Amino acid sequence: MSKVFSRLGRRRALPVAAAGAVTLGLLLWWLLPLGEKPPSGTIVFSTGTSRGVYQEYGERLRTEMGKDMPGLKVKLLNSAGSQENVQRVATGKADFTIAAADAVETYELAHGSGAGRLRGVARLYDDYVHLIVRRDSDIRSVADLRHKRVSTGLADSGVRLIADRVLSAAGIDPRTDITPSGDGIDTGPERLQQGKIDAFFWSGGLPTKGLVTLAKRSAFKFVPIDGDLVTRLHGQGQEARYYRATNIPESAYPAVQQGNEVPTIAVSNLLMTRTDMDPRLTEWVTRTVIKSRDDIGAHVHSAQLVDLRTAIYTDPLPLQEGARRYYRSVKP
Numbered sequence: 001m002s003k004v005f006s007r008l009g010r011r012r013a014l015p016v017a018a019a020g021a022v023t024l025g026l027l028l029w030w031l032l033p034l035g036e037k038p039p040s041g042t043i044v045f046s047t048g049t050s051r052g053v054y055q056e057y058g059e060r061l062r063t064e065m066g067k068d069m070p071g072l073k074v075k076l077l078n079s080a081g082s083q084e085n086v087q088r089v090a091t092g093k094a095d096f097t098i099a100a101a102d103a104v105e106t107y108e109l110a111h112g113s114g115a116g117r118l119r120g121v122a123r124l125y126d127d128y129v130h131l132i133v134r135r136d137s138d139i140r141s142v143a144d145l146r147h148k149r150v151s152t153g154l155a156d157s158g159v160r161l162i163a164d165r166v167l168s169a170a171g172i173d174p175r176t177d178i179t180p181s182g183d184g185i186d187t188g189p190e191r192l193q194q195g196k197i198d199a200f201f202w203s204g205g206l207p208t209k210g211l212v213t214l215a216k217r218s219a220f221k222f223v224p225i226d227g228d229l230v231t232r233l234h235g236q237g238q239e240a241r242y243y244r245a246t247n248i249p250e251s252a253y254p255a256v257q258q259g260n261e262v263p264t265i266a267v268s269n270l271l272m273t274r275t276d277m278d279p280r281l282t283e284w285v286t287r288t289v290i291k292s293r294d295d296i297g298a299h300v301h302s303a304q305l306v307d308l309r310t311a312i313y314t315d316p317l318p319l320q321e322g323a324r325r326y327y328r329s330v331k332p
Contacts, residue, residue, distance in 0.1 A: 038068060038069040038070065038071060038072070038284065039069055039071070039072055039278065039280055039281040039284055040069065040071030040072055041071070041072060041073070041281075042072070042073040042074075042075065043072065043073070043074055043075070043095040043096060043281070044074075044075045044077060044093070044094045044095050044096075045058050045061075045062065045074055045075065045076050045077070045094065045095065045096045045097065046076075046077045046079045046084070046085045046088045046089065046093075046094035046096075046097040047059075047076050047077065047078060047079060047085075047097075047098070048078065048079055048080075048081050048085070048098075049078065049079075049080065049081065049154070049157075049184040049185055049186045050078065050186045051185050051186050051208075051209055051210035051213070052081075052184065052185045052186070052204055052208065052209075052210065053127075053204045053205035053208055053209075053300060053302055054079075054081070054085075054098050054204075055076075055078065056209065056299070056300050057098065057124075057205075057296065057300050057302070057303060058076050058098070059076065060292075060295075060296045060299060060300060060303075061288070061289065061292065061296065062074040062076060064288050064292035064295060064296065065285065065288050068284065068287070068288050069284055069288075072281075077093075077094060079097075079156070080153075080154035080155060080156040080157045080184070081103075081153070081154060081156065081157030081158045081159060081160075082098075082099040082100045082102075082103035082104075082157060082158030082161070083099075083103050083106070083107070083156040083157060083158060083160070084156035084157070085097035085098065085099045085103075086099045086103050086104055086107045086112070086118070086272075087107065087112060087113075087156070089118065089272060089273060089274060090107065090112055090113060090114035090115055090117060090118055090274070091113050091114050092114070092274070095273060095274070095277060096271065096272070096273050096277075096285065097271075097272060097273075098124065098269050098270065098271055098272075099158065099269065099270060099272060100127055100158040100161075100162075100203070100242070100267045100268070100269055100270075101242040101267055101268045101269070101270055101315065101316065102158070102161060102162070102239045102240070102242040102243065102267050103158045103161055104118065104270060104272070104316055104317060105238065105239045105242065105316045106161060106239045108316060109238065109239065114274070117274045117275045117276065118272060118273075118274060118275075118317055119272065119273055119274060119275055119277075119317055119318060119319065119320035119321075119323075120270055120271070120272055120314025120315075120317035120318065120319050120320065120323065121270075121271040121272055121273055121282060121285065121286055121289070121314070121319075121320055121322075121323045122270070122271045122286060122289050122290070122306070122311040122312075122314065122323065123268055123269070123270055123271075123310055123311050123312070123313050123314050124268075124269045124270065124271055124289075124302075124303070124305075124306050124311075125205050125268075125302040125303065125305040125306060126205070126246075126266040126267065126268050126269065126302075126305070127158070127203045127204055127205060127266065127267050127268075127269055128203065128204070128205070128206055128246070128248055128252075128264055128265070128266050129162055129163075129166070129201065129202075129203050129225060129264050129265040129266070129267075130201070130202040130203070130204070130208070130211065130222060130248070130264070131166075131199060131200075131201055131222060131223040131224075131225060131264075132188075132189075132199065132200055132201075132202065132211070132220050132221075132222060132223075133192070133198065133199045133220065133221060133222075133223055134192060134193075134195075134198075134218075134219065134221075135219035135220055135221050136219075137198065137199070137221070139198065139199055139223055140223065141170075141223065141224070141226075142166060142167065142169075142170040142172070142223065142225060142229060143170050143171070143172070144223075145167065145170075145172060145178055145198075145199060146172050146177050146178065147177065147178065147179075148178055148179070148198040148199060149178070149179045149181065149196070149197045149198045149199075150163075150167075150178045150179070150180060150181070150197065150198060150199045150200065150201070151180070151181045151182065151183035151188050151191070151197050151199070151200035151201065152164060152167070152174060152178075152180050152181075152182070152200075152201055153182065153183070153184065153200075153201055153202070153203075154182050154183075154184050155182055157184065158203055158267075159184070159201050159202060159203045160182070162201070162203050162243075162265070162267070163201035165233055165236055165240065166201070166225060166229065166233065166265070168236065169229050169230075169232040169233040169235075169236065170229060170232075181197055183197065183200055185202050185204065185208060185210040185211070186210065188200035188202065188210075189210055189211065189213070189214040189218070192214075192218075192220065193214070193217075193218045199223070203267070205269075205300070205301070205302030206248065206249070206252045206301060206302060207252045207253055207301060211253060211256075212253065215253055215255045216255075220256060221256065222248065222253075222256065222257070222262040222264075224262055224263040224264065225263060225264045225265055226263050227245045227263065230243060230244075230245040230265055233265070242267050242268065243265045243266070243267055244265070244266055244267075245263070245264075245265065246263075246264060246265070246266045247261040247262060247263055247264065248261060248262040248264055249261060270314050270317060271289060272314070272317060273285075273320050274320075275320065275321075277320060277322070278322070279320070279321040279322035279325060280322060281322065282320050282321070282322025282323055283322035283323065283325045283326045284322075285322075286311075286322065286323045286326040286327070287326055289306065289311075290306065290308055290311065290326075290330075293306045293307075308327075308330065311327070312327050
């Protein structure tokens, strides 16, 4: 009798095993191309300043790429931000990077070296403009920044690009009507706390770790950038079309916002590379970006917004061939 039951158990197990094999096969198809050896070699990824979202996202993406492509070495380079990142990839100093769409358009319109070789991999998440002052500050609008000590970001950052445009839209010359300084998220919070500056601009994903840390030790507030100012901003040129009026949601920095949204500007971030990057490698990188959204998003909240349906919209850049192959392979 036991032999009969044994044969029956084996017969029943066969369909279960077959179903499991199919499920595993589908999972492996999503994670890795079946029968294909992962790319190897070395690539350079330009990130951003310490305590910024670009840097943290780059570090965690490197870890995820290491899981999928163990033979690939990813070197991370700190940078001032979007403007430097675009220039690095265009000129071959880096292979992949993240940059805001307005910085990409600015570089292309200026006919920067290698601009024609730039290609998109994925639209990632939006950067939000933060204008930060001390809690007891009398600065309540962008117009109040006149004659103040204001950090407008590092010289080659996307922050500097946006801050100068916002100030100009408010009728403030960023060179003569303020005392400017060039602080990033790594130094701006401390200088504000010490009273060395009156305000600083930051553009980054929500929430930015440097501001979360600042909220734990110092009282500060956000200055709104109202919709009418965004309307004037749109009149500055083609690059400004990438700015949209939005709000920093009350949940971003609850201890600071105390239940209030903050009107501001957002601009999309792009993962980008060049036309000469190996399409097979780019396809694998694209796959890793999409499938690692939740793992990275558990630590970098902005990464939770990476979405297969919107990732293909990398305007002003056309998709790199490898990225296009990936999106075609998963198209329903």
